[in-house]
Amino acid sequence: MGSEEKEKKGFFKRLVQGLTKTRDNIVSGIDSIFSGFSSIDDEFYEEIEEILIMGDLGVHATTEIIENLKVKVKEQHIKEPAQCKELLISSIKEQMDVGETAYQFENEKSVVLVIGVNGVGKTTSVGKLAGKLKAQGKRVVLAAADTFRAAAGEQLGEWASRAGVEMIGGQEGADPGAVVYDAVAAARARNADVLLCDTAGRLHNKKNLMEELKKIHRILEKEYPEAFRETLVVLDGTTGQNALSQARQFSEVAEISGIILTKMDGTARGGIAVAIQSELGIPVKYIGVGETIDDLQKFDSEQFVKALFETDEKTEEEE
Numbered sequence: 001m002g003s004e005e006k007e008k009k010g011f012f013k014r015l016v017q018g019l020t021k022t023r024d025n026i027v028s029g030i031d032s033i034f035s036g037f038s039s040i041d042d043e044f045y046e047e048i049e050e051i052l053i054m055g056d057l058g059v060h061a062t063t064e065i066i067e068n069l070k071v072k073v074k075e076q077h078i079k080e081p082a083q084c085k086e087l088l089i090s091s092i093k094e095q096m097d098v099g100e101t102a103y104q105f106e107n108e109k110s111v112v113l114v115i116g117v118n119g120v121g122k123t124t125s126v127g128k129l130a131g132k133l134k135a136q137g138k139r140v141v142l143a144a145a146d147t148f149r150a151a152a153g154e155q156l157g158e159w160a161s162r163a164g165v166e167m168i169g170g171q172e173g174a175d176p177g178a179v180v181y182d183a184v185a186a187a188r189a190r191n192a193d194v195l196l197c198d199t200a201g202r203l204h205n206k207k208n209l210m211e212e213l214k215k216i217h218r219i220l221e222k223e224y225p226e227a228f229r230e231t232l233v234v235l236d237g238t239t240g241q242n243a244l245s246q247a248r249q250f251s252e253v254a255e256i257s258g259i260i261l262t263k264m265d266g267t268a269r270g271g272i273a274v275a276i277q278s279e280l281g282i283p284v285k286y287i288g289v290g291e292t293i294d295d296l297q298k299f300d301s302e303q304f305v306k307a308l309f310e311t312d313e314k315t316e317e318e319e
């Protein structure tokens with residue numbers, strides 16, 4: 001087995017383990033409905049609906065999933081509740097389909113702006129991403145442009161030295177625009193492939209946030225027009241519907257190209273990955289299942305649903 005394949009397999013295992021509570025929350029309930037009902041009727045659908053909503057899949061995704069399930073049941077002349085399981089799994093998968101998820105920034109000269117409110121795992125995710133890109137042989141420069149919180153720069157600095165990449169900025173209270181300006185100059189001087197910017201995320205002052213992001217975009221347009229631009233929002237998966245509302249608010253002030261969903265280890269609210277994609281149509285590009293560098297991986301809906309419906313015993317058997 002190649003090292004990349006091994007890493008993928010290891011990550012899948014951690015994902016299966018991480019989703020245990022979500023699985024208990026959603027899948028166990030669904031299984032008991034499948035075995036408890038003898039016919040497919042309104043009550044059967046209502047019970048499934050309730051579990052999906054409780055599992056943080058959101059009203060929009062849940063409604064679509066149930067409608068889709070009803071159509072499939074009718075088309076395929078299904079009579080037994082137990083036969084609905086595969087159909088339900090494929091309906092959940094379809095809700096997460098936001099088209100092909102592109103990672104163009106990894107293969108071009110690019111600037112990645114990472115935004116997110118305090119504590120969601122933004123700095124950690126930027127650090128992990130820097131380490132990953134560096135491991136792929138990319139030249140990476142980090143910009144510590146979230147200058148609001150004391151020690152944020154210091155924390156990013158630790159990740160930068162761990163990943164072996166250069167960091168620009170880090171002074172508390174500095175002007176984020178000035179940090180980005182300097183970081184672009186450094187990225188140019190080093191002929192960097194990816195400039196990763198840890199940027200602001202104070203949602204309680206949307207106007208300021210919008211202005212700050214606009215200013216950063218203006219600087220990039222002027223100083224680094226050839227760089228491909230990507231804007232990722234970091235969301236804490238344990239906060240469920242609150243994460244969805246944050247994503248919605250961020251998408252009102254900036255053009256979001258993807259989501260990094262963190263802390264999916266040990267949360268019962270993993271269904272939020274479905275809700276975000278279904279409701280906002282924004283792809284979850286990365287998922288975090290722990291605090292080490294290997295715990296951040298590209299998100300794959302197929303793998304996610306498989307991990308959600310799979311048990312630990314099964315993955316162990318597979319080895």
Ligand SMILES: Nc1nc2c(ncn2[C@@H]2O[C@H](COP(=O)(O)OP(=O)(O)OP(=O)(O)O)[C@@H](O)[C@H]2O)c(=O)[nH]1
Nearest residue numbers: 118119120121122123124152262263288289290291
């Ligand atoms: N379990 C778990 N913890 C995580 C994950 N990602 C980040 N964390 C932890 O979450 C905490 C907050 O992470 P930070 O990266 O400091 O969060 P931040 O969003 O940058 O917060 P500020 O720096 O305050 O803006 C840290 O203790 C991280 O180790 C994850 O995927 N799983």
